[in-house]
Amino acid sequence: FTSRGVAYFDGSNRIKGEVIFTQSFTPGNEDGKMLITGKLSGVPPGRHGFHIHEFGDLRSGCTSAGAHFSLSGHNHGAPSAQERHEGDLGNIVAGQDGSVTINMTDPLLIIRGPQTIIGRTLVIHEREDDLGRGGDQESLKTGNAGGRIACAIIGRAP
Numbered sequence: 001f002t003s004r005g006v007a008y009f010d011g012s013n014r015i016k017g018e019v020i021f022t023q024s025f026t027p028g029n030e031d032g033k034m035l036i037t038g039k040l041s042g043v044p045p046g047r048h049g050f051h052i053h054e055f056g057d058l059r060s061g062c063t064s065a066g067a068h069f070s071l072s073g074h075n076h077g078a079p080s081a082q083e084r085h086e087g088d089l090g091n092i093v094a095g096q097d098g099s100v101t102i103n104m105t106d107p108l109l110i111i112r113g114p115q116t117i118i119g120r121t122l123v124i125h126e127r128e129d130d131l132g133r134g135g136d137q138e139s140l141k142t143g144n145a146g147g148r149i150a151c152a153i154i155g156r157a158p
Helices: 137-142
Strands: 002-010 016-024 034-041 046-053 059-062 088-094 100-106 121-125 148-157
Touching: 002 121, 016 148, 034 088, 046 148, 059 148, 088 100
Parallel strands: none
Antiparallel strands: 002 016, 002 148, 016 034, 034 100, 046 088, 046 121, 121 148
16 A cells, blocks of 8 residues: 655745655565655755754744654765665755756655654755765754755645
8 A cells, every 4th residue: 555645835935835755565565665756836046955854843933843853863964875864855956946846765764653754844954965975063963954944744645
């Protein structure tokens, strides 16, 4: 069977659209790769860090979403890195018109169980994520991606 999650950006920070998380489970393959797809508009042109953060708490805006989602205790890294935060999704790229198309897979994210992404927050950052290669402590923690310009809680989807 297939499970889905959705993060809906309502335009309150000028960024609008949705990101869909789809994971298919088959007998013997309970941890299938997560497919992440979506379309966004209103994103400032350029590259922006794209991460899942640990909490689904937006009471103080994006800042109350906590740090990057990480169960492993590893440093920040690229989505392709062997050791990274589970929530490290790299960068999205917005065109001059502010549009973004997302189409990626991730082997670490899970929809079901205690390590689920459901109820956590998807965050778009102001700057490019250096993928943990910036040579300083902040790079190993956040990828030097800067402030949080938009966020959306990941909920269950049909």
